[in-house]
Amino acid sequence: MPISQLSVKAIRNLTELSLSPSPQINIIHGINGSGKSSLLEAIHMLGLCRSFRTNKLNHLIQSDQSLCTVFAQLDAMGSGVNQPVGVERSLQGDNRIRYAGNNIDITTLAELLPIQVINSETFQILDGSPAIRRQFIDWGVFHADASFIRLWRGFRRVLKQRNSLLKYGKIDHRIRAVWDKEFIGHAEQLNTLRESYIDLLKPEFDKILNDLLDGMKLDLSFSSGWDKKRGLDQVLNDNFERDLKQGYTSAGPQRADLRLKIDGHTAAERLSRGQKKVVVSALKLAQGFLFYKLNSRSCIYLIDDLPSELDQQHSRLFCNYLEKAASQCFITCVDKTVLSEYWSSETEVSFFNLHEGALSTP
Ligand SMILES: Nc1ncnc2c1ncn2[C@@H]1O[C@H](COP(=O)(O)OP(=O)(O)O)[C@@H](O)[C@H]1O
Ligand SMILES: [Mg+2]
Structure with missing residues (x-):
């Protein structure tokens, strides 16, 4: 159920940006502060009308701007038919969500665009409340x-x-x-x-x-x-x-x-940070696989800084699973070479280099 065209306007340092993502793997790379997490945040906004980084959505809107928008062409049911979907948020807190030419509510949007996030906050599944x-x-x-x-x-x-x-x-x-x-x-x-x-x-x-x-x-x-x-x-x-x-x-x-639990002990107390990342990723992958079984369509994965906390072997295994999930994935990393070799030749992998909030041509 991929996004085939994505446009972002006035989200954090992303002034105006358009890209045509791969239906499979998208690697977004760039130095710190280039806007990688902001791009994932924009996609999250498109699917859920909220951020995964802040409850105060005004932080998301670019300084000096009064509204932000994310727009995409979406094949929600995996039927080969694209429909426009767009989310607009103003500083006053008004949301406007449009799909296929109609206003829709957040619940309908969430059904259309099932999104899974894996980032440093995902550890909270083990460590949090x-x-x-x-x-x-x-x-x-x-x-x-x-x-x-x-x-x-x-x-x-x-x-x-x-x-x-x-x-x-x-x-x-x-x-x-x-x-x-x-x-x-x-x-x-x-x-x-x-x-x-x-x-x-x-x-x-x-x-x-x-x-x-x-x-x-x-x-x-x-x-x-x-x-x-x-x-x-x-x-x-x-x-x-x-x-x-x-x-x-x-x-x-x-x-x-x-x-x-692991041998009767709470996993959060026993596992290393890297092992925790694998466990929470496995939980999210399991949800994606089950979602596919139940709905015959796949969810979208937003994975912020995939390589952090993982050694090469576990990064590779994780990537192999993402390939198997047949989901559209947006994966960020600083150095693209780290994530370049893990994919099979049949997988469509696209690279996007961000620099100061803009895409630079490779
Ligand atoms: N509301 C905002 N308006 C403009 N710039 C912002 C806003 N919020 C954050 N930024 C800037 O956006 C940049 C991109 O941040 P981020 O997406 O976290 O980078 P990355 O994930 O690539 O390290 C940062 O330099 C940050 O200071
Ligand atoms: Mg980041």
């Missing part, structure tokens, strides 16, 4: 099941309502029963979707990791966010007095997590 791992799981569930987004929004609404009742303090037991029933209904459905997704993801991950990390075994498991043996009804009852004191619901899908 459970919220990061839930985000990782929910990317997959969102793209695997069309009912997810409605269910997820419904659950957030019920959780918010239940928490404001707990904060208020005095809860009539009939009102509590109504909200608990709603909470449990949403929670169980959401949990089933997440569990089924992890069941599908696990074999993909095990296989990729086995190839990438010299046969090392990691145990990937999902935790629902409450004690399944007691059931959520019982857990809510048992926790009620404590929840009332704290003013929030302490168990439920809002506490779900992904566990990665």
Whole structure:
């Protein structure tokens, strides 16, 4: 489902830039500060209307400019038909998203352009808070099941309502029963979707990791966010007095997590930085492979500074997997020679050299 034409305007130091990327591998190289990560950020903006580097999108807009735009020709369904897609963001915070001549919302855009990012922040899947791992799981569930987004929004609404009742303090037991029933209904459905997704993801991950990390075994498991043996009804009852004191619901899908263990120990505490990069990359690759199996189209990979933390052998293995994924990849690095030799002769590899925010001809 590649992007065949990309134009970026006023994103960080990229004043105005157009390129025709390869449907397979695109290597963006240049010295520090040349705009490589900004170009990936622009593609991310095109797919999700947000940045992977900042929550404050105004930082993304070039100084002295009032809006930024990213525009592309996109074959979203892999059917050979291109449609124009564009995202515009103003300093006032207005977004305009257009696809095939129509205004669309962010959810529709995210469905059209499934994007996977691998950068230094991706380590957070191992080192960071459970919220990061839930985000990782929910990317997959969102793209695997069309009912997810409605269910997820419904659950957030019920959780918010239940928490404001707990904060208020005095809860009539009939009102509590109504909200608990709603909470449990949403929670169980959401949990089933997440569990089924992890069941599908696990074999993909095990296989990729086995190839990438010299046969090392990691145990990937999902935790629902409450004690399944007691059931959520019982857990809510048992926790009620404590929840009332704290003013929030302490168990439920809002506490779900992904566990990665190695010989019974938390992977984050045992692995070297390079091994961690391989593990988080394997998770992201597994999501891409599963996405392809479920949707018969591939996602786009944005990989910032692929060679960092990896030795040659692991960089090569990683690249081999990217080739196998048949995804369009945008990969940045400082020195292009590092990533020049890893590809098979059938793979279409394009190189783009960035210098002070502009493409220089090779
Ligand atoms: N809003 C902005 N307006 C103009 N330039 C910016 C803005 N934000 C960042 N920059 C500049 O853009 C340049 C490119 O940064 P970056 O894409 O991170 O480079 P690279 O990834 O190639 O090292 C940096 O020199 C940075 O100072
Ligand atoms: Mg960078």
